[in-house]
Amino acid sequence: AQTVTQSQPEMSVQEAETVTLSCTYDTSENNYYLFWYKQPPSRQMILVIRQEAYKQQNATENRFSVNFQKAAKSFSLKISDSQLGDTAMYFCAFTSYTGAGSYQLTFGKGTKLSVIP
């Protein structure tokens, strides 16, 4: 079974500082994708960044970047120059093809990030 673990239930960061959110996963698959989703108080789920497991290069999207360590099954999210609008719940997610058109998209329990002015 695929599992995703986020060990930090809550974190806080000063505005303009950098923060790293941790995520580990467990799978026996070799081909998979990893995602970070953001859920602000509006409860909308918004994709922040994604990483293909076959790519060694870490994904970046503006102020967001990941540190993908495939052997360690680790996928952390770094937010640089934190802004008040980054305050949200962040979910790490994992998906792989399990055959016959079936995909299991599994989420971690989330990390609640607060950006402090």
Next chain:
Amino acid sequence: DSGVTQTPKHLITATGQRVTLRCSPRSGDLSVYWYQQSLDQGLQFLIQYYNGEERAKGNILERFSAQQFPDLHSELNLSSLELGDSALYFCASSAMTGNRMNTEAFFGQGTRLTVV
């Protein structure tokens, strides 16, 4: 706007009742997922449909059922409702086809169900 439409946005009903939640995926997306998010909890995977057929099942209760219609919209039916079923129910769709995952899942705004 993600392109995924869920109706209704809010639903208040009594215990023991039955409700139907509706989801219209993004145009062209064949895969539909349903998730349950209880207060301050993560997303619990319920079920996935691909082009009208059930493909994966998560921790979905027997009181819950779903289907995907030929026009690809999906409905989640919740029956014999209990207070603990109060949650935010998300639908997501993706263009994942065959064995190629070429895109992420796009989420609707969710249906907030309150059972009283």
